[in-house]
Amino acid sequence: MSSDPILQPYRLKHLTLRNRVFISSHEPAYTEDGxxxxxxxxxHVxxxxxxxxxxxTAGSASVSRDSPPAFGNILAWKDEVVPWMKALADECHDHGAAVMIQLTHLGRRTRWDQGDWLPSLSSTGDREPAHRAFPKLIEDWDIARIVSDYADAAERMKAAGLDGIELEAYGHLMDQFWSPLTNTLDGPYNGPLDNRLRFAFEVLKAIRDRVGPGFIVGIRMVADECAEGGITRDEGVEIARRMKASGLVDFLNIIRGRIDTDAALTDVIPVQGMRSAPHLDFAGELRAATDFPVLHASRIPDVATARHAIAAGKLDLVGMTRAHxxxxxxxxxxxxxxxDRIRPCVGANYCLDRIYQGGAALCLHNPSTGRELDLPHAVDRADAPLSVSVVGAGPGGLEAARVCAERGHRVTLHEAAGHAGGQIxxxxxxxxxxxMLSVVEWRVAECERLGVTFRYNSFADEETVAAESPDxxxxxxxxxPRTEGLFEGDDLVVSAWDILSGDAQPGRNVLVQDGAGDHAGLMAAERIAATGASVEIVTAERTLAPEVMGMTLTPYMRxxxxxxxxxxxxxxxxxxxxAGNGLDAVLGSDYGAMTRHRKVDQIVVNHGTLPLDDLYFGLKPLSSNLGEVDYEALIAGAPQRVEANPEGRFRLFRIGDAVASxxxxxxxxxxxxxxxVI
Structure with missing residues (x-):
């Protein structure tokens, strides 16, 4: 048996788990009709x-109709969920993994104009800033109904053959009762801790009565809201002890913080540039205080940290969700x-940010995640090796080289700079x-392992490429960077890239025009502001940097x-x-003919990129497909068969920003x- 701490089996109640690593409940928003x-x-398979x-599975599977999906949630209140969950559980079991699901009522963490347009409800009438809907104050008949809904949903999951369930109590209805910040009820459900926990224990007892003592039931709970007037650490420890003493709960999954704003959520689930495993020690303290099985997941991105969590006795099971x-x-x-071959999570948070923007979870640099049916993670060998020339060693070019090499092709990669990486x-x-450099470094290492030939400082032209006789x-x-577009004064601006690269030094009174709404404008503004300069960020959008989603925006705003x-x-x-020693910036509006003027000493623009496509158009007449892509074949995962020019010497494709920003x-x-499929 391995001595690796994370590879040790663990017995949770009657269930023996083959190792100590789990994927925490999360909603990738891959549901269809709930x-x-x-x-x-x-x-999951x-x-x-x-x-x-x-x-x-299923971060926040909904137990009630008046807890409509906020981000693609599974509808656990429907009987039809049972066969779907059974199929998932059975196939995961076939591969040796246990399966659980998280059940919840979102309370105020949703909107009334979703689902059946029922009013959202909570133990408070105050709206949650993240979802902006004012809930109705929960009534006694609501409580009775929802308690029954929880039990019904738990019974469905047992019928589906799952190994257990986890109840959600951070930022959702259950702990909205717990927290003095979100409980304004009168009577038996507010006041002393016993009262504030009453709803939770009514739910737990109803579930136990329905599923019996043998089914695993846990709770993912906030044990410190880190907010004045909220649940304190001491109160969190007491709640955890009461959960254990009740005999109704089999494990605790510990969370710290609040999730009612983008900034608060980002502290609970940190993103790139923030400290890894910030709540691990806290979870360990709860485990020591309760002597009870404790799970935890919050930015544990690497195996070394996971090992430490288990070896140091801080956790019984360690969650590596974004890493997976x-x-x-x-x-x-x-x-x-x-x-050393693990594709690293770089904390870009493209996965979670997309969910909270109403999309489905995708990994920034693993295109197969969420597309397992159409783009399998494994790359098959080609029937016969080809000669492939790739020009450009940014993330797209490196991926092209890596995948072609996985196919068994002979790959040469040209890069004009002395190193790989491109815009990264x-x-x-x-x-x-x-x-973000890990996106590059992982691909370079894989390409080197696969035998890709790198040619740095190679400004490849048509002759360079043609001389290799590629297929x-x-x-x-x-x-x-695109810098044109003003009615006058294009020559007076610098790009965000100029600021970031150091080609242009920050001014003292700067206007940043963000016409792309992505990272570059904010990064330039942050670098300029750090010098003590005065900065105005101007955007025609209704909101700041709409391409930089909520959680990732938090560090910029801070x-x-x-x-x-x-x-x-x-x-x-x-x-x-x-204008004298400075510049007169003229602002306009899409809403009318109004104008405004700003006196500044520097104007920085961020308008995306223009394709660097001279090489592509130079090679196009020499290619057999004249650069044409069969989109139907591309989407279907079939090889490209276009032959518009039978005399062509190779097939030609372009990808990434060489096509469009x-x-x-x-x-x-x-x-x-x-x-x-090449």
């Missing part, structure tokens, strides 16, 4: 097959002794975002609001002229789905 159908099942001990979103084969690689090198100039050419040359920074939505830069995930997705 059901965990084929896409949902494939996502992939991770079960690779060796995780326990996969917890990035690499579903994480445990298989640990078991094979290939930890630029964004990593901000210290908080240096983890396939992939142009991944990226783009350059830095920007420290400085002399003003945010001006619904206005845009339309022109610039010299998009993001890292788009470039990697382009590369993966194209190259996996």
């Amino acid at each position: 059901m965990p159908k084929d896409r949902y099942r494939a996502y 992939e991770r079960a097959r690779a060796g995780v001990a326990l996969t917890m 979103i990035a690499d579903p084969h994480l445990m298989a690689k640990v078991l094979r002794g290939e930890e 090198r630029l964004l990593a100039q901000l210290p908080r975002r240096r983890e 396939v050419v992939i142009v991944a040359t990226g783009g350059l 830095e920007l609001q420290k400085g002399d920074v003003t945010f001006t939505p619904t206005w845009k830069l339309i022109g610039a002229t010299r 998009r993001n890292i995930h788009a470039a990697i997705h382009d590369a993966f789905r194209l190259c996996r």
